[in-house]
Amino acid sequence: MGSDKLWKAIGVIGIIIGIVIALTPFNLVHVCSAEKMAMNSGMMMTPMSAAPTPRCNYMGTSEVFLGLLVALSGLLVLLAKAGQRNLSILLGFLGIVVILMPTNIGIGICAKTTMACHNTQAVLSILGAALILTALVGIFARQKA
Numbered sequence: 001m002g003s004d005k006l007w008k009a010i011g012v013i014g015i016i017i018g019i020v021i022a023l024t025p026f027n028l029v030h031v032c033s034a035e036k037m038a039m040n041s042g043m044m045m046t047p048m049s050a051a052p053t054p055r056c057n058y059m060g061t062s063e064v065f066l067g068l069l070v071a072l073s074g075l076l077v078l079l080a081k082a083g084q085r086n087l088s089i090l091l092g093f094l095g096i097v098v099i100l101m102p103t104n105i106g107i108g109i110c111a112k113t114t115m116a117c118h119n120t121q122a123v124l125s126i127l128g129a130a131l132i133l134t135a136l137v138g139i140f141a142r143q144k145a
Helices: 004-028 034-041 057-078 084-100 117-139
Strands: none
Touching: 004 057, 004 084, 004 117, 034 084, 057 084, 084 117
């Protein structure tokens, strides 16, 4: 595969993974909502009370922004004339952050394993790993002589 084709492929894959990461928490594999958490805990909701926002909701919001950063980085790999290897390193670091955000190192998710956010974490881990593998291809790709 030619060097230009390789960088275009890495850029397009980065854009696609970034968009999927951004869509995952609230559109594809939902994080917990405050209303569902209140219903599961048996908390009584009155018109004046608001359910507390679960931390997985904040994690989902951060993953949306991380996904947008990944997509933007993929676009930069696609359009750049030089420095694609450095951008691949950035994609790799973003992949690590995508994986760590739902853990206790990052924002975290709900403690109860039956909550929906645990499925979200699994999908985000797979997407983060795919992003890291894509970045590794770019990092170790041969440069034009």
